[in-house]
Amino acid sequence: MTLASISFILIIFQFLLEIDAKVSSIIVFGDSSVDSGNNNYIPTILRSNFRPYGRDFDGGRATGRFSNGRVPTDFISEAFGLKKNVPAYLDPSYTIQDFVTGVCFASAGTGYDNLTSQVLNVMPLWREVEYFKEYQSRLREYLGDEKASEILSEALYIISIGTNDFLENYYLLPYRPSQFSIEDYQNYLAGIARNFIKQIYELKARKISLTGLPPMGCLPLERTTNFIFGGNCIDRYNQVAISFNQKLQALVESLNNELTGLQLVLSSPYAGLYDIIQNPHSYGFEYSATACCGTGRFEMGYLCDEYNPFTCPDANKYVFWDSFHPTEKTNGILANYAVRSSLAVFQ
């Protein structure tokens, strides 16, 4: 064999290896954008384990996902050839066996800031990390050290959090604004994000996707508070999301330089979701300013219940399911976009 043909074979071999180098598992941290049911098992009023939530999910089950169906991480897991849905860590009907290829530690209503999680008595981000540590020891016990370590370092970690720090905390409660300008608060949160990523890196995470903020001034609930301006998006909030995402991008670059072997990407839903909201018809939607559930202007959680007579019959016509969360259809579009862009390096 000539040297050229040997190197050709090597290149092909490497190519095949790369095709095979998909992630072993999807491990999720964050808030209601990705919570698959953990809040059902903690003493909070922020829940969605009742109809009409989940009415388009498998078997019409209300799992605690804040949507009519699946959340983006479910679609991402499926796109990576793993489970169709990412199981919630606190759900006692699952065993460690169910968590080998994916697990969700997210808690609706939480934020980077500890104070945010206190507003609705949900899991602070540090508690999600505590559960992750507990999960690691259970996984090691179940699979042995070597296999567990391999899964942990080959998993894709998805972090989706931050909207509540601004909308449920900074812009709602007096405490943080009395301490921080909005710019300082953004830096404070980015500092927590940095520590959090370092912490899970120490715990073997290498492939990480940090999710940016959505155009949060366009959530139907925020438009409702903006009635003086005709229910338009609150531009100020969108600008904060854009500048926070820029800080996260800088954080991603700096951590990739700092931590050996880290593959950290920013997945920003901002541009994609903004385009859907501005041009709903090009995506097959009819409504983007109001949500499907109830009047579509303020209902979420317990206010979005099955006795609300105004809930729409077809959620696929709406970008938003309740006043704070996208429909399954929107989640699928956003997940698919992430899989083809920021997450492509992990395939």
Ligand SMILES: *[C@@H]1O[C@H](CO)[C@@H](O)[C@H](O)[C@H]1NC(C)=O
């Ligand atoms: C949040 O609370 C935890 C537990 O009390 C603490 O360890 C952590 O330092 C706090 N984070 C910040 C940024 O204050």
